[in-house]
């Protein structure tokens with residue numbers, strides 16, 4: 001039989017469970033258990049009754065694996081993945097439009113997808129349900145080698161330029177003390193922060209985005225210089241959490257209210273002892289909370 005180990009598996013015909021397990025780095029018993037308990041994925045069967053994993057099934061399993069790797073319990077991870085997969089209608093269409101533009105390395109296409117989503121669905125849904133899930137998908141493609149880093153960079157920059165354009169068009173802020181938004185001292189992931197800023201300025205709230213890798217002393221100086229009403233710190237990688245927490249603590253000591261968000265703080269144990277208020281996962285809900293409390 002021509003099944004040498006050096007011949008890459010042809011997914012088109014559906015992979016056997018051991019091949020899928022090897023490809024994804026997930027043990028076969030775990031794959032069986034996810035299918036049995038959560039119906040993820042519904043693998044097809046060969047004529048002999050053996051599981052066969054299609055491209056779509058592998059995609060579902062990667063999403064599941066990544067959610068579990070982020071630290072979610074399998075049942076919660078399955079719920080998240082199911083919600084993403086079950087998304088229908090205009091939101092799904094816009095996500096697909098954005099991802100298709102990403103695949104073509106077409107920044108104007110990415111911005112056009114966001115324009116269309118904004119027009120059809122409004123700003124909050126565009127950011128929380130179109131842009132963020134699409135970016136997560138691009139990240140998963142990059143991680144699994146399904147796209148080059150150039151595709152991720154072009155998509156990110158297209159999204160950031162769209163956010164910048166929308167921010168520039170926002171109404172003049174009402175004269176109030178600004179909210180300062182910063183990444184932790186070692187964090188480069190600014191997109192969530194910039195999207196939150198857009199939601200705030202769209203509602204006439206003054207804010208200042210200090211951006212990537214903001215040192216604690218810079219944050220402190222800016223909070224004083226601008227007489228900030230609140231400070232938000234975002235951190236994405238757990239390895240960068242500690243300096244982010246130190247920055248939060250430095251500001252909190254001055255009495256300015258501090259808020260934080262990002263994957264570094266996704267789970268309750270990562271929030272233990274962190275000064276300030278967790279903004280949660282959703283951008284629109286975070287904007288609501290900040291507007292209500294400052």
Ligand code: B12
Pocket residue numbers: 132135136137138139140143152156186187188189190191192193196234236237238261262263264266279280281282283286
């Ligand atoms: C774009 C991107 C980059 C860009 C960022 C550019 C920019 N200006 O933002 C660049 C190229 C710089 C980058 C660099 C790196 N990245 Co990167 N990146 C991404 C990518 C594709 C999108 C990030 C994004 O904006 N996501 C959208 C966010 C907002 O979604 P989310 O993470 O699911 O966030 C949820 C919550 O945490 C929360 N949240 C997050 N942010 C905020 C903000 C606010 C205000 C609120 C309220 C909530 C909130 O809400 C979300 C919804 O639930 C992700 C893929 C992904 N899964 O996200 C990888 C990803 C985050 N990056 C990753 C990695 C590994 C890196 C690098 C270490 C790569 C490297 N080897 O150099 C560096 C680290 C840089 C650093 N020092 O911080 C990993 C992190 C894995 C992990 N958890 O450990 C990811 C997940 C990719 C992957 N699948 O492996 N990256």
